[in-house]
Amino acid sequence: MAAAMVWWPRFLMLLCLTCKTSTFYVPGVAPINFHQNDPVEIKAVKLTSSRTQLPYEYYSLPFCQPSKITYKAENLGEVLRGDRIVNTPFQVLMNSEKKCEVLCSQSSKPVTLTVEQSRLVAERITEDYYVHLIADNLPVATRLELYSNNRDGDDKKKEKDVQFEHGYRLGFTDVNKIYLHNHLSFILYYHREDMEEDQEHTYRVVRFEVIPQSIRLEDLKTDEKSPCILPEGTNSSPQEIDPTKENQLYFTYSVHWEESDIKWASRWDTYLTMSDVQIHWFSIINSVVVVFFLSxxxxxxxxxxxxxxxxxYNKEDDIEDTMEESGWKLVHGDVFRPPQYPMILSSLLGSGIQLFCMILIVIFVAMLGMLSPSSRGALMTTACFLFMFMGVFGGFSAGRLYRTLKGHRWKKGAFCTATLYPGVVFGICFVLNCFIWGKHSSGAVPFPTMVALLCMWFGISLPLVYLGYYFGFRKQPYDNPVRTNQIPRQIPEQRWYMNRFVGILMAGILPFGAMFIELFFIFSAIWENQFYYLFGFLFLVFIILVVSCSQISIVMVYFQLCAEDYRWWWRNFLVSGGSAFYVLVYAIFYFVNKLDIVEFIPSLLYFGYTALMVLSFWLLTGTIGFYAAYMFVRKIYAAVKID
Known part of the structure; x- marks a missing residue:
């Protein structure tokens, strides 16, 4: 709980900065000014791999350690993401070059990795792990220079395309041999601030790059004058790691500084256009236009x-009272008949309202730049706290709907609303967390954090849901325009296209099409360790999703009532969330075609978290569609004359 509360002073500082600056990316802390030879601390965040989906702490591998290891106080979002920010032994001074420095070496003696350590390092390299470091809150990036043919078709002329990779590769494999990147060439870019003539120059870090190299022990020369001398050109061999025996090697690094015209406010622009994340602006706009047109x-x-x-209908009533009713007017005496299990339905809809309010506020605040990737962990922290506090709105809506559906046990209904959906989420996460614990991954939620989350659930969310449910249940129920008959009428046999599963397939296409492009970026951010920052487009897509879900829900309930089937409550809720089925199909497609996961536990984590995502999306879209259909049904039956 203490770690989670770190976010609040950061948020207040963020508001102050927003008032003083006109920039878009506002990080969680104020800019830091450095003078010549001031220390620039290099910290480690974690090790990640898209193949295993299991992050590890930096010192889970036998890297060189400083004399005293100090972990940064993390907020709730950082803990849930698996971040374990810790200091490193790299000594970097502002605008001070270092050609070659040896780490954790006494009297120029190499580091010896035991057989167990060598086996662990080799395993992490074959699993394609990346190392993530930060300097002045900037993550390290690896520059990739890709060459493509000239637009004129001349193969001799190649165009250079510069891209960046988040972090750097721990090592590489070649012909069944494993090599470790044991030398890091840091390239830091600084922006010189304008100062008066009699004042000392100040600098700000605006980019942090690294060139990882693998250099064999024998090729690193050491003498009394210099800690180490790097080999020139290609006169060196890579440092091989043999997992069957002890390995001797040096851990070295160099530092190079370059001046840049990039200002501090724009320093994140480079990191937001990394590697595989290509912004298909035209595709996104095209999807939005198509959805608007169809809507x-x-x-x-x-x-x-x-x-x-x-x-x-009104004309028939005026001309001839004996004319037989048909269509949706025929079921006016049963359309508002309470469904089965009204408590569970109202509880699920209350959780859907809770999710809707949380997502709407988070996306809107993130669109304003307050939850950018530079404020590490703030997005997840904000989402967790907002979901707890939105319990009052979820409880209120669930309580009022439950009373409208002739419910009487409001205390049991409130408890069901506060525990049904959160209980499923907590149960799945707890089971997955046990598997992550078994792998000793930093992605495992620590026991104190889990206790803090339980305290937030039962100390904040549960009382707020009860409070909202109490006032919602006491409020006047929704006024239905027609009375319900005592005896339910018989429902005629339905056509094949009125089947529930067919309705889910038809109703889910349009909302899924509205968010298909955005879903790719979201999955890339979650499963491939990319930055997500298109919150402006996400807000637009969210609005389109609400509109399309509402319209599809209205059309589906209209067809159902025209078929003289008045059991629309549960069916509309399920059908309106039909786009969640397509999200599940897309997640399976993404797993097969985009990810290289083959082990059991990473696959279990992927489909476990995907199940939570699909469940939450179904609750969200089902709730949106249900309330749209409910307002529609009340509106149309209030517009016709019924005796």
Whole structure:
């Protein structure tokens, strides 16, 4: 709990900075000014791999350690992400070059890795692990220079495309041999601040790059004058790691500084255009335009059809009372009949309202730049706290709906609302966390953090849900425009296309199409350790998702009532969340085609967290569609004359 509260003073500082600057990316701390030869601390964050999805602490491998290891106080989001920020022995001074420095070596003696350590390092290299370091809150990046043919078709002329990779590779394999990157060439870029003539120059770090190299022990020369001398050109061999025996090697690094025109406010721009994350602006805009177009056509059709139905029904009442009713008017005496399991339905819808409020606020705040990737862990911390506090709105909506559905046990309903969805989430996460614990990964939530989350659940969310449920249950229930008959009418046999699963398939296409492109970026950020920053487009896509879910839900409930099937409560909730089925299909496609996961536990983690994502998305879209359909049904039955 103490670690989680670190975010609040950071948020207040963030608000102050927002008032004083006009920049878009506002990190969690103020800019730091350095003078010549001031120390620039290099910290380690974690080791990650898209193949295993299991992060590890930096010192889980036998890297050189400083005399005293100090871990940074992390917020809740950083803990849940598996970040374990710790100091390193790298000695870097502002604008001070270092050609070659040896780490953890006494009297120029090499480091000896035991057989067990060698086997662990070799295993991490074959699992394609990356090392993540930060300097002045900037993550390290590896520059990749890719060459492509000239646009004119001339193969002799190659165009250089510079991209960046998040972190640096721990090592590489070649012909069944494993090599370790034991030398790091740090390249730090600084921006010189304008100062008056009599004042000392100040510098700000604006980029942090690294060139990892593998240099064999015998090729690193050492003497009394210099700690180490790097081999020139290609006159060296890489440092091999043999997992079957002890290995001797040096851990070395060099530091190079370059002046840059990039200002501090724009220093994150480089990191937000890394490697595989290519912004398909045209595709996103195209998807939004298509969804708007289809939504407009859908709205025109349903409005014109409804006007015609209402006009005919009212005309029939005026001309001839003996005419037989047909269509959706025929079920007016049963359309508001309470469904089965009203407590569970209202509880799920209450959790959906809780999710909706949380997601809307998080995306909006992130769109303003307050939760950018530079504020590490703030997004997840904010989401956790907001979900707890939004319990009052979820409880209120669930309580009022439960009373509308003729429910009486409001205390049990409130408890169900506060525990049903969060309990499923906690149960799945606890099981997955046990497997992560078994792997000794930093992604495992520590026991004190788990206790803190339970305290937040039962100390904040549960009382707020009870409070909202109490006032919602006491409030006047929703006013339905027609009375419900005592005896339910018989439902005719339904056509094949009115099947529930067919409805889910039809209803999920349009909302999924609205978010398909954005889903790729979200999955890349979650599973491939990329930065996500398109919150402006995400907010637009979220609005389109709400509109499309509402319209599809209205169309589906209209077809169902026209087929004289009044059991629309549960069916509409399930069908409106049909896009979650397509999200599940896309997640399976992404797993097979984009990821290289073959082991059991990483696969279990992927599908476990994917199940939580699909469940949450189903609750969200199902709730949006349900309330849209409920308002629609009340509106149309209030517009016709019924005796």
């Amino acid at each position: 407009g056509i859908l709205s025109m059709i349903i409005i014109r059809t409804l006007r015609k139905d209402i006009a005919n």
